[in-house]
Amino acid sequence: MSTRTARPARREDQAAITYREAVRESIREAMHRDERVFLMGEDVGAYGGCFAVSLGLLEEFGPERIRDTPLSESAFVGAGIGAALGGMRPIVEIMTVNFSLLALDQILNNAATLLHMSGGQLNIPLVIRMTTGAGRQLAAQHSHSLEGWYAHIPGLRILAPATLEDARGMLWPALEDPDPVLIFEHGSLYNTSGVLRPGPVGITRSALRRSGRDITLIAYGGTLHKAMKAAEELASGGVEADVIDLRVLRPLDDSLIVESVTRTHRAVIVDEGWRSGSLSAEVSARIVEHAFYELDAPVERVCTAEVPIPYARHLEEAALPQVPAIVAAARRVIAS
């Protein structure tokens, strides 16, 4: 395996930046480092990106490398596959995970499959970025968390950057990966900001974001920060939690999960996907398979209610995993 690491971020990144700017800087760096890299998607150019991620890049790199596409998800995702086969390193942006379903044929039947189906001849060095998740009152066709579905598919690498460092650092190793990588950016994270800690970022391992001894909280993407808040609240009551950021949803790195649960003997999984058949179900199964006798209590899951995401603010909030529900689940697990 290659090391899959990024160069340290540049000096000007020391100032506080947003998640959006971190992603933009990662694209800009990749475009400068490798002329085979180009960005393609709906409104990535003149509009500046649906979520303003690529704002200013058209002016910097021109329309050949910042390519506005028609509303043709299947065609431009498949064109990304073909361009990767033809020696380029495309970054394809899909506005939201809901829209990616229009390109699912290309992602599953071609990107994830061609290497194996061709007996190892055709690798696809393609990166697809898309927004995922709820929390912005965008209702049921712009808010779902379907990364768990994609994490079901062999042949893909699925990343969920939850921190500024991962937003800034995951793209380059993803472009170096010879296989297709999907990067899911939670829409609620774009405006979050902080000081970026420069350094290399890998795309194979989960990460421990907080250390505790009493319980393991497992989260990723948009739910990581909720899990961190829940851990703070638990700490004020004397309960210390490990918080694991999955980061890489496929191939899933369960070593840290198993190691942590072996220490804490208790686990709560937080997942913005629907509970049934979700990534949280997979994580739960891995714990049962690898650490069953270490458990002092049943694993709990805090997931999105099994409804299409509604528009009204109070309904949307009620549908999603929230800090109080995570704290309550953790306390039940501790008490049992």
Added chain:
Amino acid sequence: MSEKRTSPHRETELLRQMLRIRRFEERCVELYSTEKIRGFMHLYIGEEAVAAGVCHVLTADDAVVSTYREHGHALARGLPMTEIMAEMYGRAAGCSRGRGGSMHIFDASRRFYGGNAVVGGGLPIAVGLALADRCQGRSRVTVCFFGEGAMAEGEFHECLNLASLWRLPVLFACENNRYAMGTALARSQAETDLALRAAAYDVVAWPVDGMDAAAVADAAARATESIRAGAGPHFLELRTYRFRAHSMYDPDRYRTKTEIEEWKHRDPVSSLAERMKAAGDLTDDDVRVMDKEITEEIDRAVAFAERAPLEPVEDLTRFVYSEVTS
């Protein structure tokens, strides 16, 4: 029908290529009935003029994207018959190491990108290959074969629009064999003038007699020259007919025997042979020699496949991800 008869050598090659495809598939039918070949198998018999004619004008640098009915394209593109047959046998020596079968024949070294069994699914890949050529300043053509059934898929329309918008060097080679599996064109598509529909995307498009290999080669030569000159994507409606059923499982209830027999009168192999004989460019003896050489090639391919080892089961999960050495 093409009127110009300027190159007996070219037509000999076209005839040989069509006969190879014909005889190869006839042998595949026998091997299927003895269960040497399994899975879905879609025969190209009747349509050979298209693959032979189009591939004849391509250079080694050009790319081919194909469908699940791709034995003819693969052979005409120059893939070794041994490796194709071994793939049909599911052997490790197959071009896809036994992971693809009849529907998924690939050869990266010959820029043959399969072998796509989702109707319309190859078109975006062809557009992307052409985009890569554009980005890297290469003067290459990507040929994308697909059937007329694909023109009912959204991907066709997305891709014609995108390729035209960006003036990409793609030859869209539509094999109109009149039936999408069992559904006749007029029963599934409101406008049956296919070139007209392609032209709606500002793509140069015209119909071609797909039963005449020389006419196909002429049209493909004209189209690829124009594409290389920067005129953007072209579309050929290659009017052809499959003499056999859709696949080995198809009872062929949706068309009449009369219709099939009428088309067989226009058999691309025998009609080119007859025309060449009439022009004095071919003798019965030439045909016998050609047929004998082809039979020997097929015999060698079958023997190769029979002897080829199976991929070890321990290697089942290889090639899900690239094998990277640090």
